[in-house]
Amino acid sequence: MSDSALPLLEVNNLTVKFGDFTAVDDVSFQLNAGETLAIVGESGSGKTVTALSLMRLVELSSRGRITSGEILLNPPNEIPMDLADLPEDKLRKIRGELISMIFQEPLTALNPVFSVQSQLVEAIRSHRDISKASAIEMALDMMRKVRIPDPEQRLKRFPHELSGGMRQRVMIAQALALNPQILIADEPTTALDVTIQAQILGLIKDLQEQTGSAVIMITHDMGVVAQVADRVVVMRQSKVVEQGPVEQIFDDPQHPYTKALLAAVPRLGSMADKDAPEKFPLVEQDA
Ligand SMILES: Nc1ncnc2c1ncn2[C@@H]1O[C@H](COP(=O)(O)OP(=O)(O)OP(=O)(O)O)[C@@H](O)[C@H]1O
Ligand SMILES: [Mg+2]
Known part of the structure; x- marks a missing residue:
């Protein structure tokens, strides 16, 4: 946890347009160090x-165009710093190093013509001034951390030669290689x-527990939210139609849309045990 009183990330009134279409409309939220924020919808x-x-x-x-707002x-x-207002050369340093993302579609995020090793090594060496051999060591270490079996062999494979679950692990390895403060996981498990x-x-x-990263978990699955989120x-x-601590969202949803989302989940905790009497078994276990 940061000892700073400021939130790690503060999004204020963010609006994003594609032409005339407003894809993100006046969105504000905060992310504190070490916490998991779920974005659902x-x-x-x-x-x-x-x-x-x-x-x-x-x-x-x-x-797209960010037409207004701050990303502090x-x-x-x-x-x-305000990421909404930072030039590309500064952003390149921040991506991967301070904020990284597991993309919704792993095959579009991983380059099909390069081996897993060359992609991980490139991702590491674009931020760290280290030898290729050291970068390969780091990549191997990450492959082990994300529990990819036989990492030496798999490092030499191309993305399409791995299963969907393995590719997802490679993306997580890549996203976490530089110990970012914020990990954005966009529907990391849908497929x-x-x-x-x-x-x-x-x-x-x-x-996350090992590194203290904050996580933004994007999902449409309220079961996943119950399992991982501190706030929603x-x-x-x-x-944004509603936001708050996970307990508040589940116990006392205010917006009809949130209520509808929750109504689609038969019972909180059903992922762990559908007869469990507690309301937040997984969340409480981890607290
Ligand atoms: N490159 C683009 N050009 C034009 N419109 C876009 C583009 N990318 C997204 N949009 C539009 O912006 C809106 C929001 O899209 P977004 O991908 O953020 O949805 P999402 O909440 O992530 O949905 P899903 O759960 O299906 O992933 C949609 O209406 C989408 O069609
Ligand atoms: Mg999406």
């Missing part, structure tokens, strides 16, 4: 665009089966 509500804006990738990769990053022992999903969420949580931001049609 239906398909098309603006979750990914919000995440890509925090990384300032929305302009680069998809021709307050790293401990560093000068606070995976339930067992692998639970493993990946557990892995992110373990790594609910988005609908480009806007």
